[in-house]
Amino acid sequence: METVRAVLSIVAQNKWKVYQMDVKSAFLNGVLKEEVYIEQPLSYKKKGQEHKVCRLNKALYGLKQAPRAWYSAIDSYLLENRFEKCEGEPTLYIKGNDGKLLIVVLYIDDVIFTGNDDYLIENFKTVMKEEFEMTNMGLLRYFLGIEVEQNKNRIFISQTKYVKEVLERFNMKESKATITPTVMGLKLSKEDNSKDFDPSLYKSIVGSLMYLTTTRLDIMYAVSLISRFTERPKEAHWHATERILRYVKGTKRFEILYTTLECSYLIGYTNSDWVGSVDDRKSTSGYVFHMGSGAISWAYKKQPIVALSIAETKYLATTAAACQAVWMYFSYLLIIFIMRQTIFNIHCFLYASISSFLLNELNISTHN
Numbered sequence: 001m002e003t004v005r006a007v008l009s010i011v012a013q014n015k016w017k018v019y020q021m022d023v024k025s026a027f028l029n030g031v032l033k034e035e036v037y038i039e040q041p042l043s044y045k046k047k048g049q050e051h052k053v054c055r056l057n058k059a060l061y062g063l064k065q066a067p068r069a070w071y072s073a074i075d076s077y078l079l080e081n082r083f084e085k086c087e088g089e090p091t092l093y094i095k096g097n098d099g100k101l102l103i104v105v106l107y108i109d110d111v112i113f114t115g116n117d118d119y120l121i122e123n124f125k126t127v128m129k130e131e132f133e134m135t136n137m138g139l140l141r142y143f144l145g146i147e148v149e150q151n152k153n154r155i156f157i158s159q160t161k162y163v164k165e166v167l168e169r170f171n172m173k174e175s176k177a178t179i180t181p182t183v184m185g186l187k188l189s190k191e192d193n194s195k196d197f198d199p200s201l202y203k204s205i206v207g208s209l210m211y212l213t214t215t216r217l218d219i220m221y222a223v224s225l226i227s228r229f230t231e232r233p234k235e236a237h238w239h240a241t242e243r244i245l246r247y248v249k250g251t252k253r254f255e256i257l258y259t260t261l262e263c264s265y266l267i268g269y270t271n272s273d274w275v276g277s278v279d280d281r282k283s284t285s286g287y288v289f290h291m292g293s294g295a296i297s298w299a300y301k302k303q304p305i306v307a308l309s310i311a312e313t314k315y316l317a318t319t320a321a322a323c324q325a326v327w328m329y330f331s332y333l334l335i336i337f338i339m340r341q342t343i344f345n346i347h348c349f350l351y352a353s354i355s356s357f358l359l360n361e362l363n364i365s366t367h368n
Contacts, residue, residue, distance in 0.1 A: 001214050003089050004112070004143065005157070005256075005296040006332055007105055011114050012155045012258035013292045018114040018148075019121065020137040021128060026109035029132055030059040030069025067108070074106065077131055088331030095120065112140055146215060149255075156255040157294075159215050163252040166208045170201075170245065177250025178243055181222040186240065188225060189278040194235040202233040205241055212248065215256055217288060217298040219244055224284070224300040228277075256294045264292040266328065266344035270321035272303070272313045281306050285317035287324060297328060318348045 011018045023029070037053040038060075040046065059066035079085065083093040083104065095102040095115075102115035102124060111128070115121050128134050140148050149156040167173045209223045222244050229237045270287040277284070282305070288298040301320070307313040325344055 001144070001146075002297045002328070003092050003105055003331070004107075004146075005294075006291060006328070007092075007103060007112070007114065008148070008155050008157065009258045009264075009291045009294055009296050010103070012153070012294075013260055013264045014116065015153055015260060016114050016116060017150060018112055018140045018155075019125075020140040020143065021111045021113070021125065022135045022137055023109040023111065024133040024135060025061075026132075027059050027061050027063075027066035027070050030066060030071075030073045032056055032059055032065060032069055033072075034065060036063065036065065070108075071106070074132070078104065081127070086331055088327055092331070107144065110143065112143065144214075145211070153260050155258040157215050157258075158253070158255040159212055160252055162212065163248055166212065167245065167249055167252075169208070170205055172242075172245045172249060175242075175246050175249055178246045179250065181219045181244045181247040182225070182240060183243070186225070187276075187278050188229065188237060188240060190229060190232065191279070192234040192236045197233040197235050197238045199230070199233055202238065202241070203230050205245070206230055209241070209244060209248075216248070216254065217295055218251070218254070219248065220298055221284075221286060221300045222247075224302075228302070258292060258294040261292050266291050266325065268321050268325055268344070268346040270317045270346060270348045272317035274307065274310045274313050277302060283307050283313040283316070285313070285320050287317070287321035289321075289325065289328065297324060299324070314348065318346070321346050321348065 008018065010016075036056045038056060039053055040050065046052070056063075059069040063069075075085070075090075078093050081095075082097075083095045083102075086092040086094065091106045093104040093106075095104075100115070100117040100120055102113065102117065102120040104111060104113045104124070111134070113121065113124060125136055129136070139150055141150075142148065145159060145162045147156075147158050147160060149158075164173075167175075206223070206227050209219065210227065213220050213223055222240070226237055226241050226244070266289060268287055268289040270285065272283050272285045274283050275281050283303045284300055285303055286298075286300040288295050290296055299320075303313065303316050305316075307316060325346055329344060
């Protein structure tokens with residue numbers, strides 16, 4: 001979803017529109033390279049040759065090769081039509097010529113696209129309908145459970161409908177809302193002395209909340225914390241999870257706004273705690289990046305090693321953020337090159353100075 005958010009940020013920054021097309025029976029378009037055989041369908045068995053099987057030329061739903069065959073088919077078609085595939089993001093395609101730009105993002109049977117030239121957009125709709133059976137959905141409004149609202153110079157994304165479904169599914173519609181997703185300084189442990197909680201229900205709630213973090217970076221830390229206890233949850237873990245649901249109830253209309261700003265290059269912020277985990281003494285790193293007005297990438301993750309000092313936790317957090325920044329930079333390199341956006345900054349809160357290489361090469365600023 002980072003790619004979709006990045007594209008929406010670019011669209012809003014340049015006052016474009018983003019459109020959507022849906023592929024009918026997408027997996028039936030893929031040509032199989034492997035030899036796959038099936039029994040003759042009951043209604044089409046040849047008399048006297050019932051023992052024979054059919055070799056498939058194209059994929060069918062249910063075949064494990066079907067998604068790969070479909071992607072290979074549309075990938076080949078786009079490359080033959082002078083699209084360039086981004087190195088770090090295989091579902092992102094760019095077609096640019098003489099200042100004209102067309103951006104295409106694939107997700108299984110959904111195709112979203114945008115650009116700065118009306119002829120390229122309309123031509124793309126026409127040729128895709130001719131090659132594949134597609135439905136033109138018009139302006140992008142709903143994508144993978146995410147609601148998209150496009151105004152003149154602004155794009156809003158939210159999951160309001162999904163939040164309502166989650167609250168209803170887990171009987172939290174009538175709960176009392178809270179103003180924060182977690183208690184400050186909350187520490188949870190696997191060895192908590194409270195009673196056991198239903199693991200299946202707990203996993204279902206955590207999974208639903210994890211998908212909600214697609215647009216809700218404000219609950220990312222709290223969700224990453226409770227997700228560590230899915231194997232054997234306790235009532236204390238459920239109370240922390242319940243608080244997140246109550247917070248979500250009071251903020252279900254929260255949205256991410258992408259709009260036009262004078263400064264639109266990639267900027268990141270990172271920080272970490274120290275010895276945040278009670279069980280293994282590991283720290284947690286977090287970062288958020290935005291390209292213009294709205295955030296496009298964020299994460300909270302427990303560090304892989306036990307840090308021996310606050311400075312070490314900050315180094316690890318900064319390294320993780322720098323790796324993500326480099327990945328995004330090269331994933332969207334074609335767009336960045338065409339848009340002439342070649343600068344990105346990372347702001348990190350450190351108690352120790354970082355290496356001159358990072359300072360000089362990645363343009364990282366430090367704050368004490």
